[in-house]
Amino acid sequence: MKRPPASLYAVATLIAALVAVACTTTVPETGRRQVNFLDPAQEASLGLTEFQKMKQTLKISTDPAQNALVQRVGARLSKVMPVPNAQWEFVVFDDPTPNAFALPGGKVGVHSGLFQVSQNEAGLAAVIGHEVAHVVARHSGERLSQNALAGAAVAGAGYLLNKDDRNGAVPTALLGAGALVATKAFSRGQELEADRMGAIFMARAGYDPRESISLWQRFAAWRNKNASGGNTPQFLSTHPLDEKRISELQHYMPEALAEYKG
Numbered sequence: 001m002k003r004p005p006a007s008l009y010a011v012a013t014l015i016a017a018l019v020a021v022a023c024t025t026t027v028p029e030t031g032r033r034q035v036n037f038l039d040p041a042q043e044a045s046l047g048l049t050e051f052q053k054m055k056q057t058l059k060i061s062t063d064p065a066q067n068a069l070v071q072r073v074g075a076r077l078s079k080v081m082p083v084p085n086a087q088w089e090f091v092v093f094d095d096p097t098p099n100a101f102a103l104p105g106g107k108v109g110v111h112s113g114l115f116q117v118s119q120n121e122a123g124l125a126a127v128i129g130h131e132v133a134h135v136v137a138r139h140s141g142e143r144l145s146q147n148a149l150a151g152a153a154v155a156g157a158g159y160l161l162n163k164d165d166r167n168g169a170v171p172t173a174l175l176g177a178g179a180l181v182a183t184k185a186f187s188r189g190q191e192l193e194a195d196r197m198g199a200i201f202m203a204r205a206g207y208d209p210r211e212s213i214s215l216w217q218r219f220a221a222w223r224n225k226n227a228s229g230g231n232t233p234q235f236l237s238t239h240p241l242d243e244k245r246i247s248e249l250q251h252y253m254p255e256a257l258a259e260y261k262g
């Protein structure tokens, strides 16, 4: 295959850069600028559809105490977490692995196995606050947009060379928007940002944000005890538990504590 002239790559890269500038938004609480092509309403509708599927295929817990606790924490947190187009719903899934997740549109799932690590109400609030912070910061859409941009320069050159390929460049990447809710791993920076924002949210909901540090320490202890020999649950493989995570949380703790009324 003949390589397109270098100048076409330059043009396509310029187009991608212009699109990126046109699609920047600001992350609440941290003020960081991010690239995001997706519309919040579109993100929410994808989240709703995915959650519906999960409720139909996964086992839902009927444990009254666990459900009551999750509903109580969810009610308090949902008042202070600015999720676009939220239709809040908190569901406990019967699954022994310690895990929780949040989808665009305010759909939150908690595994019954999480309670052995969260241990108390504030610990649960720390996990849910962290997961919903990923949604508030629109991290999935950001990842998808970054991937789209990475491919846009090459695809854009293809588009300019071949006028029959009308679906080239960014539109093709956006057709993959279904991958939005399937995003399992966030970047390291996004994880730390979700920690920082989650601590603020739990403080605003009336939970001591310092409990988030204890929570991650309990998670590390649980992993050291249970996840040896490459048997690391997905949540822990995507949430590194190390010094950096704890020290960053400690660094930002004063801004969360300023929101905590005790």
Ligand SMILES: [Zn+2]
Pocket (backbone or CB within 6 Å): 130, 131, 134, 186, 191, 194, 239
């Ligand atoms: Zn996370």
